[in-house]
Amino acid sequence: xxxxxxQKILASHSGKANVKPGExxxxxxxxxxxxxxxxxxxIQEFKKIAINKVFDNxxxxxxxxxxxxxxxxxxxxxxxxxRDFAKEYAIKNYFEVGQMGIEHALLxxxxxxxxxxxxxxxxxxxxxxxxxxxxSTGIGSTDMAAGMATGQLxxxxxxxxxxxxxxxxxxxxxGKDIILHLIGKIGVDxxxxxxxxxxxxxxxxxxxxxxxxxxxxxxxxxxxxxxFPVDDKTLxxxxxxxxxxxxxxxxxxxxxxxxxxxxxxxxxxxxxxCPHLPSNTKPASELSGVNIDQVVIGSCTNGRINDLxxxxxxxxxxxxxxxxRCLVFPATQKIYLQAxxxxxxQTMVESGAAxxxxxxxxxxxxxxxxxxxxxxxxxxxxxxxxxxMGHIESEVYLASPAVAAASAITxxxxxxxxx
Numbered sequence: 365x366x367x368x369x370x371q372k373i374l375a376s377h378s379g380k381a382n383v384k385p386g387e388x389x390x391x392x393x394x395x396x397x398x399x400x401x402x403x404x405x406x407i408q409e410f411k412k413i414a415i416n417k418v419f420d421n422x423x424x425x426x427x428x429x430x431x432x433x434x435x436x437x438x439x440x441x442x443x444x445x446x447r448d449f450a451k452e453y454a455i456k457n458y459f460e461v462g463q464m465g466i467e468h469a470l471l472x473x474x475x476x477x478x479x480x481x482x483x484x485x486x487x488x489x490x491x492x493x494x495x496x497x498x499x500s501t502g503i504g505s506t507d508m509a510a511g512m513a514t515g516q517l518x519x520x521x522x523x524x525x526x527x528x529x530x531x532x533x534x535x536x537x538x539g540k541d542i543i544l545h546l547i548g549k550i551g552v553d554x555x556x557x558x559x560x561x562x563x564x565x566x567x568x569x570x571x572x573x574x575x576x577x578x579x580x581x582x583x584x585x586x587x588x589x590x591x592f593p594v595d596d597k598t599l600x601x602x603x604x605x606x607x608x609x610x611x612x613x614x615x616x617x618x619x620x621x622x623x624x625x626x627x628x629x630x631x632x633x634x635x636x637x638c639p640h641l642p643s644n645t646k647p648a649s650e651l652s653g654v655n656i657d658q659v660v661i662g663s664c665t666n667g668r669i670n671d672l673x674x675x676x677x678x679x680x681x682x683x684x685x686x687x688x689r690c691l692v693f694p695a696t697q698k699i700y701l702q703a704x705x706x707x708x709x710q711t712m713v714e715s716g717a718a719x720x721x722x723x724x725x726x727x728x729x730x731x732x733x734x735x736x737x738x739x740x741x742x743x744x745x746x747x748x749x750x751x752x753m754g755h756i757e758s759e760v761y762l763a764s765p766a767v768a769a770a771s772a773i774t775x776x777x778x779x780x781x782x783x
Contacts, residue, residue, distance in 0.1 A: 366618035368524040369591050370559040373499040373613050377482045385523040393423065394498075395477055396511040397485030399467055400428035402504075404445040406486055409509035418453050419515030425457040425476055426450050427467040430724040432460070435731035465696025465722045468492040468580060468664035473696055475606025479594045480613055484511050489664055489746065491582045494560075495575035496602065497594035497612060502583060522559045522588040523622040525550075529564035531630030535782050536674055536766035539574030540666060540744065543581045544635040544762060545627060548645030555587035558622060561615065562592045566629050572601045573670040580665045581746050584642040634779055636742075637762035640750045648767050651777040658741040659684075659772040660753075661765055662693025662720075663727045666744035669699050671765040676708040678769035678780050684716035685775030691726065691733050692719045717772070729753045735760075742771045 365382040367375065375383045377391040398406055403426055410418075418424055426446050431439035443460075450458035457476060464470060468489050471477050479497035483490060486508040493500035503517070511517050527546065547554070560582050570578075575592050582590035592598070594612045602610055634648040661667075661675050672694060684690045692712050694700035700722060703709050709719055726733025727745040735741055735758035743753065748760035761777060770780035 366616035366620065368559060368561055368615045368619045368621070369497070369593070369613050370499050370524060370561065370589060371521055373480060373482060374519060374521055376480070383521045385521050387521045388518060389521060390516050390518050391482050393484060393511050393515050393517060394481035395423055395425060395471070395483040396508060397425045397427070397467060397471065397483065397487065397490060398508050399430055399487055400432055400439070400442045400446055401430045402486035402508065403449070404442050405505035406508035406512065407445060407449045409506050410512055413509070413513050415513055418455070418512045421454045422456045423515065424455050424512055425471055426455055427459050427464055427470055429464060429466050429722070430728060431730050432464070432723060433721065461721070463697060465699070466664045466667060466724055469668060469695035469699070472496060472576070473605060473698060475608060478602050478606050478608045478610040479598065480611030484508065484517055488583045489580050491587065491589050492576055492580040492664065494582070494590040495572065495579040495592050497592060497598060499589055499591065501589045520557070522557055524559040524561045525555055526621040526624040527560055527562045528624060528626040529562060529566035529629060530626065531566055531628040532569055533629040533632060536764065536780055537629070537632055537634060538764060539570060539577035540764035541632055541635040542627065542629065543578040544637050544642065544645050545632055546625065547581065547585050547643045548635070548637070550585055550625060552584060552641055552643045553586045555582070555585040557586070557588045560585070560587045560590040562590070567593065567595065569629065571670055572597055573668040576668065577665055581642065584746060634764065634767050636767060636777060637748055639748055639759040639761065642746070642748060642762060648763065648777060648779050654740065654761070654777045656688060656742050656771055656776060657739040658733065658735060659688060659690045659768050660693070660726050660733055660741060660743040660745060661691070661768050662695060663724065663745040664695060665746045666765050667693055667695030667699065669702055671744065672699070672703045672708050673706070675765040675769040676711040678766060679715040679717065679773065680711045682715055682773045684772045688772055688775050690717040690772040692717050693725065694722055696722055726753055742768050742777060744768050
């Protein structure tokens, strides 16, 4: 029976020669992830199981990143629950303030996930690791508890949508524009419980950071997971970051797909998702009259080094517009340090931006960037639902780092000039 990439990975982890869409399976897990919001409930449920150890203390990662550095007493209590559990059960991959990063940037950087893995995380954007050729998906806290206890989880094998990329992108058009265009094309439920499987010659033009961005936002089309083919760029990244063994899976030529979506990158414009859905997309050129109050550059979607390089390149020698708050959040401590060493942070500070330690903070309306009534923000984050970044009468426009930086300079949504 012919299978897709995702189906092959699930088959290999369930001890089966073949699996088919809709089939219920039990698969072994290579990594279980939780953060400071989702882990406390998982820990509570784990303790109800009444066992005295986790299935593997090297295959669990706990990353307090959403409200950390702690914004208030309640968030400090949440983080302490996670910290105490990590100590009690000798969790090897526990990363706190000063050593941490935003979880979905940190795990690949630490080499904890790699090609062919099955990864679950109690955070919807766990689908990010599909950029490495892994099957990774978000789950609930109770499933996280089961995963920590047993090292296994049940899955329904997903159907797949093939996303065929052709053409060469122009200017700073990149991963964020591609995924926003795709979500706008198929809708916020267009890939419900399906695997988005990318293919096409144009993948070679996408950096790993572009691929992480695309994979990160698959859940905004309600995809079960997203996956990219493992090519030379993937292998270079894996070998630079991980000592784990990996396995490359390729789709069969006869694999069946529910649908095929083709995107010609040479015709793709800078794309922005307008309030209040990631699918409400328009070319940035149609939004030039939208004045803004805040810009956020960072998050698990676009806080990687290439994102910061692009933003700094556009900001260099310019000033953030009066009345605009430009906030920058490198996704990990390593990225932050590299940005300092490359002079990117200096460029941003000189332009009038404020640079923060890694945190999810403003993305979920948590802290360090809350909007009040009537305010508008251009953000490189992944969601723009009503009230997502603060007041229910605020507005969030999702865009690439290039559009965000250009908009910070002019005080309105702006197409970046090539520099």
